[in-house]
Amino acid sequence: MSYTMxxxxxxxxxxxxxxxxxxxxxxxxxxxQSYVDARPEYEKxxxxxxxxxxxxxxxxxxxxxxxxxxxQVNKGYRVQFNSAIGPYxxxxxxxxxxxxxxxxxxxxxxxxxxxxxxxxxGGGKGGSDFDPKGKSDREIMAFCQSFMTELFRHIGVNTDxxxxxxxxxxxxxxxxxxxxxxxxxxxxxxxxGKGLTYGGSLARKEATGYGLVYLMDEMxxxxxxxxxxxxxxxxxxxxxxxxxxxxxxxxGGKVVALSDSGGYVYDADGIDLAAVKEIKEVKRGRISExxxxxxxxxxxxxxxxxxxxxxxxxxxxxVALPCATQNELSEEDAKVLVKNGCxxxxxxxxxxxxxxxxxxxxxxxxxxxxxxxxxxxxxxxxALEMSQNSMRTSWTFDEVDHKLRGIMVNIYNxxxxxxxxxxxxxxFVVGANIAGFKKVAEAMLWQGAI
Ligand code: NDP
Numbered sequence: 408m409s410y411t412m413x414x415x416x417x418x419x420x421x422x423x424x425x426x427x428x429x430x431x432x433x434x435x436x437x438x439x440q441s442y443v444d445a446r447p448e449y450e451k452x453x454x455x456x457x458x459x460x461x462x463x464x465x466x467x468x469x470x471x472x473x474x475x476x477x478x479q480v481n482k483g484y485r486v487q488f489n490s491a492i493g494p495y496x497x498x499x500x501x502x503x504x505x506x507x508x509x510x511x512x513x514x515x516x517x518x519x520x521x522x523x524x525x526x527x528x529g530g531g532k533g534g535s536d537f538d539p540k541g542k543s544d545r546e547i548m549a550f551c552q553s554f555m556t557e558l559f560r561h562i563g564v565n566t567d568x569x570x571x572x573x574x575x576x577x578x579x580x581x582x583x584x585x586x587x588x589x590x591x592x593x594x595x596x597x598x599x600g601k602g603l604t605y606g607g608s609l610a611r612k613e614a615t616g617y618g619l620v621y622l623m624d625e626m627x628x629x630x631x632x633x634x635x636x637x638x639x640x641x642x643x644x645x646x647x648x649x650x651x652x653x654x655x656x657x658x659g660g661k662v663v664a665l666s667d668s669g670g671y672v673y674d675a676d677g678i679d680l681a682a683v684k685e686i687k688e689v690k691r692g693r694i695s696e697x698x699x700x701x702x703x704x705x706x707x708x709x710x711x712x713x714x715x716x717x718x719x720x721x722x723x724x725x726v727a728l729p730c731a732t733q734n735e736l737s738e739e740d741a742k743v744l745v746k747n748g749c750x751x752x753x754x755x756x757x758x759x760x761x762x763x764x765x766x767x768x769x770x771x772x773x774x775x776x777x778x779x780x781x782x783x784x785x786x787x788x789x790a791l792e793m794s795q796n797s798m799r800t801s802w803t804f805d806e807v808d809h810k811l812r813g814i815m816v817n818i819y820n821x822x823x824x825x826x827x828x829x830x831x832x833x834x835f836v837v838g839a840n841i842a843g844f845k846k847v848a849e850a851m852l853w854q855g856a857i
Contacts, residue, residue: 411440414455425508427733427758431515432459434762438840442829454848461514463487465561466507469535471553474543483554485533487567488514491850491857494565495531496521496786498572498600501579503538509733510534513572516757517786519843520779523818526790531567533558539574551582558583559590564597564796570789571600573732576646577612581605596796599789608792610807611785616650616755617808618784619728619776621815623753624658626774626835627726629823632750635659640724642666643731644687644694647755647782651728653680664719666731667694670708671719674701723747730755738763745771754778769834780822780839787814 408416415436419429436455443449469481484507487495497517500510510532518530537550562569571580577600584598584605594606601607610617624634637660641652644665652662662678664671672678672694682700686692695706707713715721720740727749729736733756741764744752751774754760758778760768768775788811795801802810825845826838851857 409440409444410450411436411443411455414459417456418459422511425511427506427508427512428515430734430762431512431758434758434765434836435515435519435840435844438837439844442841442844448852449848452852454851457851458489458518458847459515461486461488461511462490463561464507464511465558467557469537469550469553469557471546471549473546473549481535481537481550483533483535483557484510485558485561485567485569486510486514486531487561488530488532489518489847490529491847491854492522493527493529494563495567496528496570496789497530497532498534498570498785499575499579499583500532500534500572501537501539501574502534503536505534505536512733513757516779518847519840520783521786522843522846523780523821523839524783524787524790524814525817525821526787528786528790531569532572533569534572534575537574539579544578547578548582551579552586555583555586555590559587562587562597564595564793568596568789568793569598570786571646573645576600577602596793599792601792606792606796608788608795608807609802609804610811611788611792612646613650613653613808614788614811615647615782615785616652616730617654618787618811618815619647619651619730619753619755619781620654620658621784621812622776622781622819623726623728623751625816625819626753626776627751629819630774633659634726637661637725638663638723639726639728640664640719640722641728641730641755642671642719642735642759643729643756644683645731647785648728648730649680649683649687651730651755652678652683655726655728656680660726663724664722665694665697666719668709668731669693669695670706670711670714671722672697672704672706673722674704676701676703717743720744724749726751726753728753728755729759731759732756733758734761736760736764738767740764741767745773750774752776753781755782757782765836769836772833774833775835776819777836777839779843780818780835783818784811784815787811
């Protein structure tokens with residue numbers, strides 16, 4: 408058995424009951440196999456053994472009191488995975504499904520994604536099984552403050568800089584940042600995704616979605632087509648989905664569907680994003696409410712008799728952008744998309760496609776941009792926020808947006824070149840994994856047994 412595969416087997420055994428982490432390791436190590444095995448210095452230095460083991464895992468209790476006066480307890484996590492090329496960087500996720508396995512898969516992916524941005528940031532991720540849905544603002548604040556009461560001692564501008572993710576937006580970041588500042592008595596850029604009045608960066612909110620579409624636009628153009636005029640499905644209706652849809656529209660594509668965990672809406676005339684923003688960003692409501700704004704739209708609940716089984720992916724499209732959550736797009740869904748003529752898929756979410764779905768896309772020559780390349784615009788702009796905080800300056804929206812676009816085009820070219828170099832032209836999964844790995848592995852080699 409090769410060095411790479413023996414490390415994968417060992418890591419799966421040593422981390423039982425962590426299926427998402429196993430999935431992420433399998434995808435990455437399988438594609439790195441020939442590259443790593445051709446370089447014995449990596450085995451000698453135990454690069455992979457170290458890479459699959461987080462530098463530090465912090466798990467803690469988060470007690471807080473709800474509006475009924477009852478004590479609630481959630482689990483908190485921060486996985487500081489790899490700091491070879493910079494301070495740990497990665498979002499915080501608040502969702503009832505959060506487990507150590509999910510945070511480890513996200514943290515592992517983040518190492519390679521952050522490396523791909525070309526910026527000096529290491530990989531980390533965190534979160535809690537707390538569910539923000541249906542909670543009052545006071546409950547959210549109580550939870551965030553309790554969370555930060557433990558987390559603050561583990562993070563710092565040069566150590567670990569968290570950001571948002573599922574369930575963590577401007578409101579949650581504000582509460583956590585405010586409490587951090589109070590605890591340490593320092594105003595410093597320890598969190599990204601901050602509000603614009605206290606150190607946030609213009610265009611950070613839009614960055615992941617916009618970045619995804621910039622990369623897709625470049626990929627599609629380099630293959631002789633254009634995003635303009637294409638029919639696009641975007642799953643989810645949160646931060647990434649909304650701004651991906653906005654950029655698609657700006658570049659002339661037609662977004663016909665969005666979703667949430669309850670179901671999906673189809674609007675043949677093109678999604679009205681102003682309505683979606685009001686439902687999701689102002690009212691914190693459900694996508695089913697879209698019909699009250701656009702009566703001609705069709706809403707299909709997941710599991711309802713009208714649901715053909717593949718949810719949003721059963722709709723006909725040219726381009727699909729999964730922007731909700733991990734494993735939301737199965738092998739079956741991928742086959743349906745291919746059958747319906749979808750020619751490009753870009754992952755706005757982290758690991759939204761199962762391993763089987765990815766295989767279907769690659770076999771059918773679908774232009775497939777994996778999350779660690781396609782959604783790296785969020786963390787890249789977070790790094791730009793860190794730069795602005797250190798320089799005590801603020802760039803304009805256009806300045807940040809321009810840098811973001813440059814970074815995404817650069818990522819695409821780097822990934823495409825890495826794929827070509829190993830004889831896997833247009834396999835952007837292989838390209839992203841190798842390109843992301845290279846820099847981290849080299850940095851680890853130079854730094855010795857750390
Ligand atoms: P949000 O919380 O803003 O939105 C998440 C969206 O996905 C909601 O519409 C939500 O629906 C849906 N969703 C969440 N969980 C599930 C589920 N189990 N089944 C079906 N739908 C679900 O999160 P973001 O937009 O920030 O994040 C979306 C994805 O993008 C995640 O994978 C995240 O890791 C990734 N990402 C985010 C970045 C960022 O900058 N925010 C950066 C890079 C990647 P509902 O409201 O019903 O739960």
